[in-house]
Amino acid sequence: MKNRSIATLVALAALACQQDDRQQEGPTGLPSLIRDSAGIRITENGRPPEGSRLPWRIGPEPTLSIGKLEGEEPYLLHWAGSAARLSDGRIMVGNYGSSEVRMFDASGGHMASWGGEGEGPGEFMSLSHAAPWPGDSIVAWYSSGLGISVFDSDGNYGRSFVLQSGEAEVWRRPRPVAVRAGGTILSIRDPEDADTAVVEIWDADGSLYASLGTHPSTPRIVTTNERGSRELKPIAYARELVRGLWGDLVVLSPTDRYEIRAYRDDGALARIVRREHDLRAPVPADLEPYIEWQVGMTASIPGLPEEHLDQMRKSLAGTLLAETFPAFSRVLSDASGNLWVREYDFPREERPAPLWTVFDPEGRVLGFIETPKGLRIGQIGEDHILGHYQDELEVEYVQVWPLERSGG
DSSP states (O other): OHHHHHHHHHHHHHHHHHTTOSOSBOTTSOBEEEEEETTEEEEEEOOOOTTOOOSOEEOSSOSEEEOOSSSSGGGSOSSEEEEEEOTTSOEEEEEGGGTEEEEEOTTSOEEEEEEOBSSSTTOBSSEEEEEEEGGGEEEEEESGGGOEEEEOTTOOEEEEEOOOOOOSSGGGSOEEEEEOTTSOEEEEEOOTTOSEEEEEEEOTTSOEEEEEEEEEOOOEEEEEOTTSOEEEEEEETOOOEEEEEETTEEEEEETTSSEEEEEOTTSOEEEEEEEOOOOOOOOGGGHHHHHHHHHHHHHTSTTOOHHHHHHHHHHHTTOEEOSSOOSEEEEEEOTTSOEEEEEOOOTTOOOSSOEEEEEOTTSOEEEEEEOOTTOEEEEEOSSEEEEEEEOTTOOEEEEEEEEEOOOO
């Protein structure tokens, strides 16, 4: 590891002599190099030293935890897949199990719930996401028909619309995935029988604003089963197309290499951020944890017979392994404009806590940071992180943890 780090420093120094470099050392002393190429800002980074951590502190306990094992219904969360703290301190929770948006005050007290399962105005057919909309309003979308509804800050229903793609079949339509700061909506079209995805931006009335083009997505193997029907089979640990927002930019990056690609809303590539990383190949022993992970996701469906799960295990036994593991797994931007990239968790190697590499707004590496184990982060503020946690009894919580930034 030490020799590779030295080699990285030498390589970056040599490159700096050949390029119009802007920075040979990042703000925390780690090696970085920024250069421009045909209007694209490219930042090359070394890897932070093994075992090192940023001098930032999270925790040690959440300052707010919403959720209970038993009690009043609004606190019994079920598939609480999205949550955010609004500018006035209130906490919005998208509770997919009841197709409701639930609002809590800054101390975690329930204020109101709206939506619910149904087809009427302000109701949802299978809520799939909720997010802040400009002006502290809330936007929510649901899987049936991919409809989108907007509510004001008090939960009053405003309007609904769909992304006007012209596609008749629901599975071909653009699927909303994120709300940008100005109120535009990021979408993706990634049918299962394709290894590419089309990414687009839509305005607040559902009209196409811009296309970000076609990008490599998750590959699958196409086969014909014994009945002569076409069948799609997964590849274990195959690449994915990671999506995220970084200020005004949209991150669209395949995970088969450590390279973050960020696009402007006119579709032009604006930034490339790379970090030293050694790709690693799966071995046959890695297939079993992949199968159990797939079966575990299916087992969460209520009433599913055990023989169905056994058949699924047999079907997945011949799954092919990807050539290499993904280089990373998620990206999130924080309120300071930094980008957090979650390191990939290898099977059969449990980390004590999730590990992230943090890059500053220029794409220069700041260092590693660990976040609370079991907490799926949805929002990173100036002084807090917010996410979803599930305990050993499968009780769900939305939690806020303190974040103290120091140094760097």
